[in-house]
Amino acid sequence: MRRVVKALLFLFLIASPAWAIDSFQLPEDPQLLARYQALSEEFRCLVCQNQNLADSNAELAKDLKIELVELLQAGKNDEQIREFLVARYGDFVLYRPPVNSATAFLWLAPLIAVSVLGLVVLMLWRRGRQTETATANDEQVAAALADLKKQKNS
Amino acid sequence: MKRFILPFVFLAGLVTLLAAGLGLNPREVPSPLIGKPVPEFTLPTLADPEFRVSDRDLKGQPYLFNVWASWCPTCYQEHPLLMQLAERGVNIVGLNIEDERADAIAVLEKGGDPYRVVLVDYDGRSRIDWGVIATPETFLVDANGVIQYKHTGAITWQDWAEVIAPKYQQLLTGAPRG
Structure with a gap:
């Protein structure tokens, strides 16, 4: 039994994560290659949607990566490449969407959520304090009543 | 009892939002190309690889530009509808991608x-x-080569009757313009 466990653990150790293998020519210039890698992680693979281009093996992702290499080699800058993709696939291709009227809610939502939370906490805190004073009042009333009773009895 | 109203309203709102989100098709990404001229192209035809057609050749009358592949099951599902539309005289241009000619x-x-x-x-x-x-x-695409609408996935008869046919009719009666 222990042997099996050991063997399994060993398997886990040697299993390396599977990377998407790019079957096309990557830029040889290290600077272009670095930009290629940065950009391919920035764009969404629209077929698989929750992967970026770098991670995806889908046909579209492959075509887009080839396009990316060619745009880089044609001397386009990062901004021009982003514009090229957004013009065809819309803001959805970007993992970091720009702020505009369509995405305003997306960007504001965390702020709204935190404000609502803050408001709730504030309300609860104030209610807590009111209960405390109420309790204090109750104690005073009880003491006064006790006093009255004593006076009556005496 | 009153103190439950606010959380309940909040929860109901959240559930409605999430339910609406579940009903959306994540593939239906709005196309930034609507209202723009078709991208320029000169492509070989399936029937004759030597013969090339450009975007300018297609101008003059509205058409459906249908992107398909032989290995795509949803395209098979859509195929009979396209056949019937063609019989009714609807102008359909195909773009075959990621495929083998044969x-x-x-x-x-x-x-x-x-x-x-x-x-x-x-x-x-x-x-x-x-x-x-x-x-x-x-x-x-209208007669001037401007993209008017995009449908993602197989067209159903309902899509055709309710959305696409009225738009196509409108383009037909309006064409040729300018």
């Missing part, structure tokens, strides 16, 4: 050919210009 021709020989012409784009260049994500996708 496979694509075999599909049309078996199931019928609803296309006025089928263009091939096997290096994926033009499909990127059209912003195509996955087959089938269909664009409605």
